[in-house]
Structure formats: C-alpha cells, structure tokens
Amino acid sequence: MLHESLIELDAIPVGRTGDGAGYTGWLRQLDLGGLSLTDVGSDPVRVVRAPRMLVGNQDDFYLLSIAQEDSSSLNGNVRSHLHRGDAVLLDSTAPFQLSADEFAHHLVLTLPRTDVARVTPVSRERVGRRIAAQNPVLRVLRATIKEIYANGERLDSDLLPELGNVLRELTFSVLRSDELTDQAGVNGLLGHQAQLLRMRDFIQRHLAEPDLSAKAVAAAFGVSVRYVEIVFRESGTSPARYIRSTRMEEARRNLASPQRRQRPIAAIARSVGIENPTVFTRMFRHFYDVTPSEYRQSQAGEHLRRSGTKTSPPR
Structure with missing residues (x-):
C-alpha cells in the first residue's frame, strides 16, 4: 500500500520473519483537495524513501508526520526521536526514514512544496528536526485532525476542500511557529x-x-x-x-x-x-x-x- 500511495515508499518489517502471518497494519488516505491526510499504522517497521525512488521522479511534496506512538526519523544526518504527539517535516525530494521498534502509528499531512514555499520558506535545517508535542499550534492541528476523524462518515464531501484549507493553514502556522510557546505569538498566527x-x-x-x-x-x-x-x-x-x-x-x-x-x-x-x-x-x-x-x-x-x-x- 505504501509503495502505491501518493509518495512511493518502502516498508521493511523490523524483527519479523516468515510470511507475515498475523501482521497488523492499515493505511487510510483522505483527499482534502490541496492536501491529503493519511492515517498509517503498522507492526514494528522501517519506512524508507530510498535514493533510487528519486531518480526521474516528479514528486515534490512536504510531509508533516505526527507521531501517535514513539518512533524516530532520519533525514540526511539529522536523527530525531519522536514521542507521542511530536511531529517532523520531511521532504519527498530527499531520502528519509521513519522507524519504530514497537507498533508504529503516524498521521501524515502531505502538501505540495510549492504551496509551502509561497507562504513560509523552509530552510534545509528545518527539515527532519523534531517539532515538540507541546508546541501550541501543533496542538491545535492535532485537535482539528481528531475532530475530522471523530465525524467519520458523517462528513459532507462538499466540506472536504474547506477542511483541507483549514489544515493547510494550520500546517503553515506550525512551520512558522517553530518552538513558539508565548500566547501572544500563537494568537497572532x-x-x-x-x-x-x-x-x-x-x-x-x-x-x-x-x-x-x-x-x-x-x-x-x-x-x-x-x-x-x-x-x-x-x-x-x-x-x-x-x-x-x-x-x-x-x-x-x-x-x-x-x-x-x-x-x-x-x-x-x-x-x-x-x-x-x-x-x-x-x-x-x-x-x-x-x-x-x-x-x-x-x-x-x-x-x-x-x-x-x-x-x-x-x-
């Protein structure tokens, strides 16, 4: 499923042998217009955006991956240990890894790099760096996603693009906020x-x-x-x-x-x-x-x- 999703990825089981009997995992993708929201869970796994996948590939996205369980990311030489609620920004045009030794669960927001660049240019140092769960704007984003999933099938399809716009703006605000913790700064964003x-x-x-x-x-x-x-x-x-x-x-x-x-x-x-x-x-x-x-x-x-x-x- 990961291999055929919006951005091609490989998933390598961690510590599992045999034919995969008893495997637990899922991938649910919600198209919200200019942004997609993916809920992905798996037994211990290492998800890889390998260098070979970049050759001749036109994918040009940023992914904001929000950890629902402890995991880690590797982007270039930057390794980040993610606790529940933490997030990390990943770039589809560069190799990266997400891995978990226990059950892996991430909520991933995927949007075009060009959209992000127009609003808030992202430095190379920003990619792969942990965004703490305590970040107040990230907390708002998580609450919004929770509300979307809580409504489930009751969501009117006509509202999906509007919800996508809300999530896009919140994602931009998360990237602009960095480690912002003062209330006045949050209100301004x-x-x-x-x-x-x-x-x-x-x-x-x-x-x-x-x-x-x-x-x-x-x-x-x-x-x-x-x-x-x-x-x-x-x-x-x-x-x-x-x-x-x-x-x-x-x-x-x-x-x-x-x-x-x-x-x-x-x-x-x-x-x-x-x-x-x-x-x-x-x-x-x-x-x-x-x-x-x-x-x-x-x-x-x-x-x-x-x-x-x-x-x-x-x-």
Missing part, C-alpha cells in the same frame, strides 16, 4: 477558525468548573472577552450558549450510560459544572423536554429492550 477549535477544546476540558465562562476562556488565551465573543459569533453561537449546550450534551451522555446508572443525578450535574440540582433539572428540561430522571429511565428501558431482558411490572 492563528485565525478565528483555528482559535475556535482551541477554545472549544478548552471548554470541553474544563466543563466541571462552575465559573467557566467567556471571561475564563479569554483569560486562558490572553485575549479580551469581546474577542472570544467574536470568534464564537462567526460560528453562529455565543460562548455562553456553547458552554451550556456542551454541558447538557455531556450530562445527557452520562445519564444514558449503563456504567453510570448508579451515579446520583446531582453528581452528574456537578461533573458538568452545575452545583444546584434544581438549576440542572430546569436546564436539562429546556434542552431535551424531559427531566434528567425521566431521560435516564427511558434510556434504561431502551437498553433492556435492545438486550432482550424482560422486566416485571412494578407492584
């Missing part, structure tokens, strides 16, 4: 759409905090409350509305979960940042037209019907 993804991720991770608000988001990102409101308004909502809907959706999932059936409703309310059970019930009814207890009972009944379990009527 990212547009509203990328900032929205970061803010949504922040809200999801802080749902349990009762004082979560546009003010808290603004303080975390070093921007004004007005800026946060503008970013959310462009997506058709407001920070307060998004926080409420995210809290209710998380609470709904918890109430429907068989594993949390014994958990008190008040505890579920607190887990999404609502300390007053009466307020929680009122909000939940507003969103779903039923109380939390009614919803939990209906989901329990549905679970029993699906499992084929018979219940006796209450006495």
Whole structure:
C-alpha cells in the first residue's frame, strides 16, 4: 500500500520473519483537495524513501508526520526521536526514514512544496528536526485532525476542500511557529477558525468548573472577552450558549450510560459544572423536554429492550 500511495515508499518489517502471518497494519488516505491526510499504522517497521525512488521522479511534496506512538526519523544526518504527539517535516525530494521498534502509528499531512514555499520558506535545517508535542499550534492541528476523524462518515464531501484549507493553514502556522510557546505569538498566527477549535477544546476540558465562562476562556488565551465573543459569533453561537449546550450534551451522555446508572443525578450535574440540582433539572428540561430522571429511565428501558431482558411490572 505504501509503495502505491501518493509518495512511493518502502516498508521493511523490523524483527519479523516468515510470511507475515498475523501482521497488523492499515493505511487510510483522505483527499482534502490541496492536501491529503493519511492515517498509517503498522507492526514494528522501517519506512524508507530510498535514493533510487528519486531518480526521474516528479514528486515534490512536504510531509508533516505526527507521531501517535514513539518512533524516530532520519533525514540526511539529522536523527530525531519522536514521542507521542511530536511531529517532523520531511521532504519527498530527499531520502528519509521513519522507524519504530514497537507498533508504529503516524498521521501524515502531505502538501505540495510549492504551496509551502509561497507562504513560509523552509530552510534545509528545518527539515527532519523534531517539532515538540507541546508546541501550541501543533496542538491545535492535532485537535482539528481528531475532530475530522471523530465525524467519520458523517462528513459532507462538499466540506472536504474547506477542511483541507483549514489544515493547510494550520500546517503553515506550525512551520512558522517553530518552538513558539508565548500566547501572544500563537494568537497572532492563528485565525478565528483555528482559535475556535482551541477554545472549544478548552471548554470541553474544563466543563466541571462552575465559573467557566467567556471571561475564563479569554483569560486562558490572553485575549479580551469581546474577542472570544467574536470568534464564537462567526460560528453562529455565543460562548455562553456553547458552554451550556456542551454541558447538557455531556450530562445527557452520562445519564444514558449503563456504567453510570448508579451515579446520583446531582453528581452528574456537578461533573458538568452545575452545583444546584434544581438549576440542572430546569436546564436539562429546556434542552431535551424531559427531566434528567425521566431521560435516564427511558434510556434504561431502551437498553433492556435492545438486550432482550424482560422486566416485571412494578407492584
């Protein structure tokens, strides 16, 4: 599969003998217009862009490879050890290697060198050098890719080029950011759409905090409350509305979960940042037209019907 993919590569198993029986691996490629996104996993392997593949070859791409498991890269004399979440920029016009002694898993963004060169010229020293997982712009890129894969088959094909443009801009920003860690610099690199993804991720991770608000988001990102409101308004909502809907959706999932059936409703309310059970019930009814207890009972009944379990009527 690698041999016939967008950029010709060889895959050499590491520490495996025999006919490959029991091999585990995959390669899934998503075409997003001016950029492709590849999810590739494999048993221990060494992936090689060999010198012979460059002879007479017209491939002219940059690859930003994001490690999902520990691995290493070799580009010329530059060897980089990659931990989970780290990334490395590779050049299709030069030999390189990616290898892993344990299970290998990378997300690879491939885009034409000419596109990158027009926006952010890349020095020879930049290629093959590790980009740390803590890089704030790289974190945004990883969150965006995660959101794309989470939607899976539900993605409208008409949206794919738009998603490709978002990923292209984020990839350019990662390359420009280098080891950028100051919040002001990150804000200067990212547009509203990328900032929205970061803010949504922040809200999801802080749902349990009762004082979560546009003010808290603004303080975390070093921007004004007005800026946060503008970013959310462009997506058709407001920070307060998004926080409420995210809290209710998380609470709904918890109430429907068989594993949390014994958990008190008040505890579920607190887990999404609502300390007053009466307020929680009122909000939940507003969103779903039923109380939390009614919803939990209906989901329990549905679970029993699906499992084929018979219940006796209450006495």
